[in-house]
Amino acid sequence: MFVIILRFSDNKSAAADHLPAHQAWVQRGVAEGIFVLVGSIRPGLGGALVAAGGTREQIQARVAQDPFVIHGVVAAEIIDIEPNTTDPRLAFLAQ
Numbered sequence: 001m002f003v004i005i006l007r008f009s010d011n012k013s014a015a016a017d018h019l020p021a022h023q024a025w026v027q028r029g030v031a032e033g034i035f036v037l038v039g040s041i042r043p044g045l046g047g048a049l050v051a052a053g054g055t056r057e058q059i060q061a062r063v064a065q066d067p068f069v070i071h072g073v074v075a076a077e078i079i080d081i082e083p084n085t086t087d088p089r090l091a092f093l094a095q
Contacts, residue, residue: 001093002059006047006066006074014073022069029062036093046074052093056080061066 008015027061029035029051037050041045051059059078068074 001065001083002051002054002056003043003079004049004050004051004059004063005046005079007041008044009075012024012073015068018067018073020072022073025066033080034059034062047065050093056074069071 009042026035026049029049030038034051034053035049036052038047039044039049040047051062054062056078063069063076063078066074066076083090086094
């Protein structure tokens with residue numbers, strides 16, 4: 001499981017120009033079952049995603065395709081988490 005932190009950079013003002021493409025990238029990841037949670041970092045600092053499945057290299061390649069990353073709107077950090085205890089509702093993340 002991976003937590004992906006997308007923090008706005010100094011180029012945050014360009015976000016509106018790339019928002020539709022970024023949203024399409026997010027929706028594609030959700031539709032493909034890779035992103036299981038997507039949300040904003042408050043207050044307006046960027047976004048965060050939880051990705052299940054795939055290798056670190058696959059997640060890095062996917063994040064590199066985010067238009068916000070491509071255009072320097074955000075800086076991405078990928079955190080690799082090995083779940084060992086979960087609430088039963090999230091047991092799928094420990095597989």
